[in-house]
Amino acid sequence: MAFSASVGNFRDQLNNGYVAVPLLITEGVAAISGVIPTELVGFDIPRRLGAGWLKTNGVSEKPGSAAVLRSTAGPSVILVSVGKSFTDEEAWRLAGGATMRIAGTEAVSFLMPLDLVSDPRGCAQALTEGAALAVYDYKMPEKESSLIVIPLGSPLPSPEAVGDIERAIEDALTTTELVNWAKRLIDMPPRDASPRKLAKAFAKRLEQAHNVTVEIWDEDHVKEEGLGGLIGVGRGSNEPVRLVYATYRPKAGDSIPHVVLVGKGITFDSGGLSIKSAEGMMTMKADMSGSAIVMATLAACAEMGINIRVTAIAPMTENMTGGSATRPGDVLTIRNGTTVEVLNTDAEGRLVLADGLTLATEIEPSLIIDIATLTGAQRVALGDEIGAYYSNSDDVAASLESASRATGELLWRMPLHDGYNATLDSDVADLKNIGSGGGGSITAALFLQRFVGGKPWLHLDIASTARSETGRGYLTRGATAFGVRTLVHLLSEIASHGTAPSA
Ligand code: BES
Ligand code: MN
Ligand code: ZN
Numbered sequence: 001m002a003f004s005a006s007v008g009n010f011r012d013q014l015n016n017g018y019v020a021v022p023l024l025i026t027e028g029v030a031a032i033s034g035v036i037p038t039e040l041v042g043f044d045i046p047r048r049l050g051a052g053w054l055k056t057n058g059v060s061e062k063p064g065s066a067a068v069l070r071s072t073a074g075p076s077v078i079l080v081s082v083g084k085s086f087t088d089e090e091a092w093r094l095a096g097g098a099t100m101r102i103a104g105t106e107a108v109s110f111l112m113p114l115d116l117v118s119d120p121r122g123c124a125q126a127l128t129e130g131a132a133l134a135v136y137d138y139k140m141p142e143k144e145s146s147l148i149v150i151p152l153g154s155p156l157p158s159p160e161a162v163g164d165i166e167r168a169i170e171d172a173l174t175t176t177e178l179v180n181w182a183k184r185l186i187d188m189p190p191r192d193a194s195p196r197k198l199a200k201a202f203a204k205r206l207e208q209a210h211n212v213t214v215e216i217w218d219e220d221h222v223k224e225e226g227l228g229g230l231i232g233v234g235r236g237s238n239e240p241v242r243l244v245y246a247t248y249r250p251k252a253g254d255s256i257p258h259v260v261l262v263g264k265g266i267t268f269d270s271g272g273l274s275i276k277s278a279e280g281m282m283t284m285k286a287d288m289s290g291s292a293i294v295m296a297t298l299a300a301c302a303e304m305g306i307n308i309r310v311t312a313i314a315p316m317t318e319n320m321t322g323g324s325a326t327r328p329g330d331v332l333t334i335r336n337g338t339t340v341e342v343l344n345t346d347a348e349g350r351l352v353l354a355d356g357l358t359l360a361t362e363i364e365p366s367l368i369i370d371i372a373t374l375t376g377a378q379r380v381a382l383g384d385e386i387g388a389y390y391s392n393s394d395d396v397a398a399s400l401e402s403a404s405r406a407t408g409e410l411l412w413r414m415p416l417h418d419g420y421n422a423t424l425d426s427d428v429a430d431l432k433n434i435g436s437g438g439g440g441s442i443t444a445a446l447f448l449q450r451f452v453g454g455k456p457w458l459h460l461d462i463a464s465t466a467r468s469e470t471g472r473g474y475l476t477r478g479a480t481a482f483g484v485r486t487l488v489h490l491l492s493e494i495a496s497h498g499t500a501p502s503a
Contacts, residue, residue, distance in 0.1 A: 003135050003176075005128045005169050007162055008109060008148035013075075016148075017107035018068075020078040020099045023049070024086055024116065025061045030054055030079075049079070064094035064473060068102060075109070078102055086116045089126035090408040096130030097474025100145060107146045112165075114153035120161065124149050125168040129485070130474035132176035138187045138478065171304060175488050178300045179481045181205060182292035186466070186479035190268035190285040195234075195316035198267055198288060199242040202295045202314070206246050209302035217243040225335065225359075229351035230315045232332035232342065236272050236325025237318035244314040245359075246295060248302040257500040258309040259491055260365040261298065262356035264349045264372035265291030265316035272319045272345030273327060286479060287349070289466040290372040291316060297487040304488075308495040313359055315352040319345070331429045334358060336451060339429035347433045349374045350447045357451035366500035367396060368452055371460040371483050377440030379464035386410045387482060388461040390445040395501035396456050403490040409482055411460070414442060421446050456502060 013019075023030040030049040054060065057067035059081050066080040080099050083091040099108055110127060117123050131147045151157045151165060185193060185201060193201075203214040219240040222230055227243065234241035244265075250256070266287035270276060276284070291314035298312040325345065326332070332340050332351060335358040340351065349372050360368045378388045389411045391397040397413055404411040420443050423435040431450065435443025441461050448459055462482050471477035494500050 002142070002144045003132050003146070003173075005131065005147040005149065005173055007166050007169065008150055010109065010111070010150045010152070013107070013109040013148055013150065016109065017075060018078050018099075018103045018109070019075045020080055020108050020110040022082045022086075022095060022111065022113070023059065023079050024084070025054070025059070025081050026084060028054065030059065030081075063088070063091035064098035066098050066102060078108070086123070087118050089122050089406070092123045092126035093130030093408055094473045096127040096147070097134035100131045100134045100147070103145070105143060105145050107148065109148045109150050111150050111152055114151050114157055114161070120151065121164045121168040124165045125172045128169045128172035129176050132173065133179060133474040134476065136180045136183055136476045138184060141184070174303045175300045175485055178296040178303075179484045182296040182481035182484060183476070183479040185292045186286050186289050186481065188285070190318075193267055193285065193288065194239045195242040195265070195267055195318065196240065198265070198291070199244050199316055202244050202246070202291075206295060206299050209248070209299050211250055212246065212248050212299070212302045215245040217245065226333075227315065227335050227355040228333040229335075229340070229355040230317055232326045232330070233266075233272070233319055233348045233351050234317035236322040236345075237320035238322065239267075239318050241315070241317040244291070244295070244312075244316065246298055246312040248298050248310040250305065250307055250309070252307050256308055256498065257366040257494050258311070258364060259367045259369060259494065259500065260360040260363060261294035261310065261312040261487070262353060262360055262368065262370040263290035263292070263294035263312065263314045264288070264353055264370075264374065265314040266349060266352070267316060267318050269319045269346070269348065270321055272348060273321055273325050274344045274346040275321060276346060283467055286467050287373050288316065289462065289479065289481065290314075290370070293371050293481055293483045293487070296481060296484045297491070300484065300488045301491055304492070306492050306495045308491050310491065311360070311363060313356045315356045317352065319348045334451065338431060338450065341426040341429040341432040343432050344434045347444070350433060350444055353448055354451045357448060361451070361453040361455055365455055367456045367458070367494070369458040369460070369487065370448065371462060371487070373463045373466045374461040375441045375444050375463055377444075378461040381414070381441055382412055382464060384464050384469070386412050387465040388412060388414045388441050390414050390416050390459040390461075391457060392416065392449065392452070392454075393456045393501060396458055399493060399501045400458055400486070400490055403486045403493060406489050407485040409465070409486045411486070414445065416445055416449060417442060456500060
């Protein structure tokens with residue numbers, strides 16, 4: 001897919017596709033900036049659009065609501081709401097998404113009146129993100145579309161201001177290209193995204209970035225390393241397991257923070273012998289979302305040259321029902337020696353993550369972050385628009401919250417309630433792989449906590465947000481790769497402070 005975005009000059013774009021005009025809506029009335037180019041004034045846009053006009057044309061305070069004025073003479077104009085203020089980045093993301101949905105493959109020149117926008121960089125970045133995410137189309141990977149951001153001002157914007165906007169657009173393009181790359185892998189049919197194939201796809205993309213190395217561990221290697229959780233989950237499948245171990249190490253030196261990402265890579269989750277319903281299996285090709293998300297995050301850090309060390313670990317396997325499948329009652333030994341009684345083979349994510357987290361603790365992490373489509377209970381708790389997160393550190397939690405606010409990927413902190421730990425006790429092993437008494441997302445998180453060795457840690461349970469059933473705003477139907485933008489934001493904040501928030 002080719003999506004391009006750049007800064008342009010209004011007059012150069014005049015005969016090209018659509019012109020989009022952001023509308024500020026206050027008290028039901030739209031205000032249009034005073035610096036709209038005269039060409040558009042001739043185009044017959046009133047200075048103020050009254051309540052009646054807005055209502056008839058479906059434009060409201062809801063960011064992204066839009067109307068199109070068609071013209072035979074010049075470009076058609078898209079009037080798109082950015083809501084009640086020009087400072088809300090999420091509103092610009094929604095406006096970008098809505099505009100590209102209308103324009104399709106036609107170029108869009110998006111006016112950005114600098115007299116009204118207090119943070120043109122942030123808004124240009126958000127606008128570009130929303131546009132780039134919305135044009136994703138699994139069936140049309142070659143589709144071309146383009147966004148030209150037109151800064152308007154009187155006096156004309158300085159070259160510095162334009163340069164800032166250009167860099168913001170570049171960053172948005174880098175990150176969203178990787179988000180869309182991850183979405184495509186997640187949306188792929190599960191036979192085409194087996195552990196072997198997916199591991200290769202990860203390596204192929206990551207090796208394009210500077211200072212990145214990728215190792216693919218095959219099944220023998222995984223066994224030698226003692227990853228009993230991953231091997232145990234893989235036993236029911238004819239597809240061999242893989243583990244992808246990627247590192248990004250900028251030249252800057254050794255004293256920079258080292259963040260280790262661990263992503264759940266179940267390429268298809270049938271539930272294993274504790275088999276899912278037909279309905280419950282329909283979306284389970286997306287159970288490798290975490291793995292694609294951590295790889296995309298690492299690649300984005302590398303491509304933007306963020307000054308931080310990142311390691312991304314993805315245990316990859318199918319969870320199937322073959323004759324050698326792990327049985328309810330079997331005991332697996334995780335890499336750190338912990339034994340786990342598997343009472344429900346559908347609680348497989350925590351088993352492979354236990355091995356991944358153990359590996360993470362062994363390489364002096366400043367911070368460990370895992371991300372996984374881990375529990376149906378997470379969706380029950382928070383619904384489709386909010387992901388769950390857990391942390392053993394209030395500092396880390398605060399940093400994640402601020403990253404989440406900046407990107408519009410909503411996350412809510414859940415408790416690592418010690419009282420529920422006892423429900424993981426097993427009669428025959430150190431732990432069992434399911435809790436009891438409700439709070440399924442919490443007991444899964446408590447299970448994972450046993451494997452982080454007290455290191456600063458964040459766990460994201462994104463079962464509900466990893467896919468969008470309907471597509472809304474700038475989200476397309478299917479995979480969302482939810483979390484990439486927030487993790488990139490968090491890591492770049494950590495890099496700019498030079499230290500990770502502490503436990
Ligand atoms: N991959 C599923 C969780 C999931 C469910 C993700 C729905 C996205 C949408 C996970 O492996 C799973 O099956 N979890 C079980 C755990 C239970 C057996 C303790 C669940 O949530 O039912
Ligand atoms: Mn499962
Ligand atoms: Zn699963």
